[in-house]
Amino acid sequence: MAGLQLLSDEGFRTDGRRPNELRRLRCKIGVFTQADGSAYFEMGNTKVLAAVYGPHEVRGSRSKAMHDRVLINCQYSMAVFGGVERKKRPRGDRKSVEMTEHLQQAFESTIFLNLYPRSQIDVFVEVLQSDGSNYCACLNAAMLALVDAGIAVRDIVCASSAGLVESQTIIDMNHVEETQGKTQLIVSLLPKTKKIAVLSLNGRLHDDYWEELMESATKGCMDIFNFMEKNVQEYLASLSTSQSYADD
Amino acid sequence: MAELVLSDAEKTYIIQGIKDNFRIDGRDCGSFRYMEVETNLISNEAGSARLRLANTDVLVGVKAEIGRPSLDRPDEGRIEFFLDCSANASPVFEGRGGEALAMTIVTSLETAYSFSQCLDLKSLCLVTGEKCWVLYADILLLECGGNLFDAVSIAVKAALHDTRIPKVTVGAGEQGVIELEIPDDPSDCLQLNTENVPCLVTVNKVGHSHIVDASMQEETCCLASLVFGVRRDGVLTALKKFGSTSLDPASVHEMMEMAKHVGQAVHKSLSSALEEEEKKRSEIMSVDGLREQLFEGFLR
Numbered sequence: 001m002a003g004l005q006l007l008s009d010e011g012f013r014t015d016g017r018r019p020n021e022l023r024r025l026r027c028k029i030g031v032f033t034q035a036d037g038s039a040y041f042e043m044g045n046t047k048v049l050a051a052v053y054g055p056h057e058v059r060g061s062r063s064k065a066m067h068d069r070v071l072i073n074c075q076y077s078m079a080v081f082g083g084v085e086r087k088k089r090p091r092g093d094r095k096s097v098e099m100t101e102h103l104q105q106a107f108e109s110t111i112f113l114n115l116y117p118r119s120q121i122d123v124f125v126e127v128l129q130s131d132g133s134n135y136c137a138c139l140n141a142a143m144l145a146l147v148d149a150g151i152a153v154r155d156i157v158c159a160s161s162a163g164l165v166e167s168q169t170i171i172d173m174n175h176v177e178e179t180q181g182k183t184q185l186i187v188s189l190l191p192k193t194k195k196i197a198v199l200s201l202n203g204r205l206h207d208d209y210w211e212e213l214m215e216s217a218t219k220g221c222m223d224i225f226n227f228m229e230k231n232v233q234e235y236l237a238s239l240s241t242s243q244s245y246a247d248d
Numbered sequence: 249m250a251e252l253v254l255s256d257a258e259k260t261y262i263i264q265g266i267k268d269n270f271r272i273d274g275r276d277c278g279s280f281r282y283m284e285v286e287t288n289l290i291s292n293e294a295g296s297a298r299l300r301l302a303n304t305d306v307l308v309g310v311k312a313e314i315g316r317p318s319l320d321r322p323d324e325g326r327i328e329f330f331l332d333c334s335a336n337a338s339p340v341f342e343g344r345g346g347e348a349l350a351m352t353i354v355t356s357l358e359t360a361y362s363f364s365q366c367l368d369l370k371s372l373c374l375v376t377g378e379k380c381w382v383l384y385a386d387i388l389l390l391e392c393g394g395n396l397f398d399a400v401s402i403a404v405k406a407a408l409h410d411t412r413i414p415k416v417t418v419g420a421g422e423q424g425v426i427e428l429e430i431p432d433d434p435s436d437c438l439q440l441n442t443e444n445v446p447c448l449v450t451v452n453k454v455g456h457s458h459i460v461d462a463s464m465q466e467e468t469c470c471l472a473s474l475v476f477g478v479r480r481d482g483v484l485t486a487l488k489k490f491g492s493t494s495l496d497p498a499s500v501h502e503m504m505e506m507a508k509h510v511g512q513a514v515h516k517s518l519s520s521a522l523e524e525e526e527k528k529r530s531e532i533m534s535v536d537g538l539r540e541q542l543f544e545g546f547l548r
Contacts, residue, residue, distance in 0.1 A: 028547050032391050033302060035336060042548040045291070049390065049546065051336035059339065075335050080386040081293050081309030090332045092343070124335035124342070126390070128307070129290060239318055 006165045006177055012181050014177065015044075019170045022160075022220060025227050027141070029148050029235040037149025041141035044174060045131035050141035052149040054121035070116035074103040076138060078127040084175070100136055106139055106159070106188045109197040112152040121151060132174035133161045135186055139198075140224060147232055156228055157197055159188040159219030163211055164205065169216040187217040191225040194218065250465050250502060259469045263455045272465065278510055280461045283402070285521045287410035288529075293389055294383075294438075295411025299403035302463070303393020305337075306400055308385060308407035314416075314428065315382040317373060325372020325380040329354045330474035331387040332402065338392055346389075353400055358479030360401070360446045360486040367408070368441055374418055394464040397475050401448035402518055408445060409522055434437060446477040446485045447518075449511045451503040453495065458503050460510045474503050478511025480519075 006014060014017065023044030032038040037052035058065040065071065076099040077091040107123065123145070125138045136159040139163045143157050164183040173184060183205050188198035207215065254262075262272055269276050281302035290296040295310040317324060329355050333346025340346070361367060385404055389396065414437050417429045445536045452470035462470060472491030476484055485503070489495065495503075509525040 031546055032305070032336065034338075034391055034393070038336070042547075047546075049334075049336060053339045073342075077332075077334060079307075079309070079388050080330060080332060081290060081296070081311060081388075084292065086311055086313070086386070088383060122335070122339050122342070124339075126334045126336055126388070131290070145397075227251060 004176070004180065006180060006182070007168060007170075011168075013170060013176060019165075019168050019221070020216065021225055022172045023174070025224065027144060027228070027231050029144050029231060033128070035145075037145040037147070037151070039141050039144035039148055041137055041144060043133055043140070043172065044129070045129055046133055046137045046174075047129040048134075048137045048141040048143040049126045049128060050138070051126075052122065052142070052145040053124075053125045053149070054149070055116045055119040055151070056122075058118065058120045065118045065120075068117050069113040070111065071120040072104050072107050072111065072113075072123065073120055074100045074107070074123045074142075076100045076103060076125050076127075078130060078134075081197075082127050082130045092173045099138065102135060102200065103139060103142060106157050106197045107146070108141070110143075110153045110155055110157045111146070111189060112154065115152050121146075121149075124198070130175065132176070132178045133172055133186075135159065135200075136161050136172075136188075136224075139188055140228060144228060148235075155190040155192050156225060156232065157188055157190055158224045158228055159186060159198065160217055160222050160224055161186045162217035162220060164203075164209055166215055167209065169209070169212050171216050171220040183213070185213050185217050187214070187221060189218060189221040189225075191222060252468055254465060254468050255503075258465070262466060262469050264390055266454045266457050266459055266466075269457070271387055271459065273463065277457055277459045277462075278506060280398075280510070280514060280517075281463070283517065283521070285402075285406050285518065285525065287406055287522065287525060288493075290409060291462075294413060295407045295409070297403050297406035297410055299399055299406060301393065301395060301402070301461070302400040303391055304395060305389075305391035306403040307388040307390055307392075308403045309388075310407045310411045311384045311386070312381050312411065312413045313384065313446060314374070314379055315337045317377065318330040319478050322377035323373050324369035325382060326369070327383040327385060329357050329385050329387065329404070331389065335391045336391065337389050342391075349396075354487075355477050356397060356448060356475055356477075356486065356488055357401060359406065359488065363446070363477075363485040366446055366479070366485060371438075371441075372413075374416060378426060379418075379428070383408075383411070392464070394467050395450060395461045396459060397448040397450050401446070401477075402514065405442055405445045405447055405518065406522060408440050411440050411444045413440065414438075444479055444481075446479045447511060447514055448528065449476045449478050449507045449514065450474070451476065451507050451510075453491075453493070453499060454504070458499075458506055460506065474500065474507070476504065476507035476511065478515075480512065480515040482508045484508065 035051035089111040139159040183203035284300040293309040331350040333341040452473040471493035477486030
């Protein structure tokens with residue numbers, strides 16, 4: 001699809017959005033009963049399911065257990081039917097391993113690690129349908145799952161991607177925009193303090209555009225945070241009402 | 249697969265209850281738990297379905313691609329199964345942990361489908377020996393609540409029912425190169441005939457009684473189980489035994505009769521669920537404003 005115009009003359013993107021518009025966000029917290037925490041997150045057509053198990057005793061080698069902090073074990077996996085082409089291996093390839101490490105990094109910055117010594121928290125993410133900004137959707141889904149599991153966190157981390165197309169910054173890139181080889185910045189923020197947990201840039205970027213790009217990504221993160229916070233509060237409210245019925 | 253550890257007292261409780269035809273959730277030995285089916289969830293697949301059988305959650309996507317037929321059956325299409333046990337279902341499935349279980353289930357499915365009158369593979373052939381439709385059924389296990397074989401096979405049947413394959417016309421191009429033409433209209437498709445597609449039914453032996461659709465707790469108490477491939481008309485297409493305890497032939501015969509009976513009921517309830525969904529879908533599609541409600545999937 002070389003030469004595909006990512007930004008039309010009127011300023012619309014390939015899917016009809018304006019440059020600073022996020023895709024439709026939908027989520028559900030508490031999807032599965034078996035996992036300690038679970039969540040489903042949709043960013044446009046990117047659909048992700050996350051499950052959290054823990055905190056529990058360290059599985060496998062005991063030597064991995066740390067005496068003063070928790071071990072966070074992540075796994076990023078994409079469904080075979082998730083992408084445009086049928087993928088043979090759901091996980092274990094280089095990209096999945098890299099995503100896994102980035103997820104781990106983000107959670108280590110927000111979870112109170114010292115509260116769970118000698119324990120392990122498993123975070124499993126499954127991408128059901130992929131349409132760009134996979135990492136961001138995964139992080140957001142996994143964060144909601146952590147909240148559902150009741151793990152102590154400093155802040156609700158959220159992630160957003162931003163890119164640069166013909167000197168115009170765009171937020172929340174979809175698959176078409178990502179594969180055009182343009183600059184893409186992925187930022188993961190702790191919203192209350194606006195501190196950065198994960199930062200990743202692909203493609204080349206001139207120094208002049210850095211501020212603008214960073215600001216766009218931050219704004220995207222804050223918008224996603226508002227959405228997530230609202231849903232978390234609604235979910236907690238619904239939990240507390242159902243519990244009060246049980247007391248009667 | 250079960251990380252569940254039950255005490256002896258709990259196991260005795262379950263076994264005694266089953267002896268009196270009363271299971272821990274109140275069912276009798278031959279009934280299935282509540283089943284929910286949704287089809288057409290994944291837009292870039294030819295067919296997809298999601299099945300919730302109480303706690304067990306299975307998502308299936310069917311992709312149709314053009315490939316070469318196998319050498320020993322040049323006039324038939326192919327169907328290939330792939331099962332991925334997601335780590336969401338259990339931490340044990342992390343990395344390659346779920347591969348053994350996945351292999352077992354896929355092998356059983358392949359055996360059940362290998363009977364020639366199950367799926368009309370001849371209709372999937374385009375050019376004998378050269379090109380045919382290959383159906384890739386990719387199964388994703390999202391939550392484990394017992395009775396995986398049955399849930400997976402029912403979900404696969406629902407997904408195959410939902411599969412739409414474009415009508416391709418074969419034409420001879422220049423120099424004898426075969427050309428395939430796809431119609432311009434994306435809704436001009438063939439629907440697969442899933443009349444004779446089998447479902448797997450697991451019959452577990454607990455004590456001296458037999459149960460179907462065991463929950464995870466019941467599975468830890470079962471001595472041995474037989475997995476049957478049963479078609480809508482009651483014909484058996486596959487049989488496999490699991491478990492280390494031996495079965496006597498009289499038990500096997502009883503379990504076979506039970507499987508036939510239960511299998512036919514399962515096919516009937518699946519058909520009615522799919523029909524109802526079809527009806528609801530056509531109602532909603534005709535009213536523009538309600539189109540949003542179509543794909544609820546995990547949001548429900």
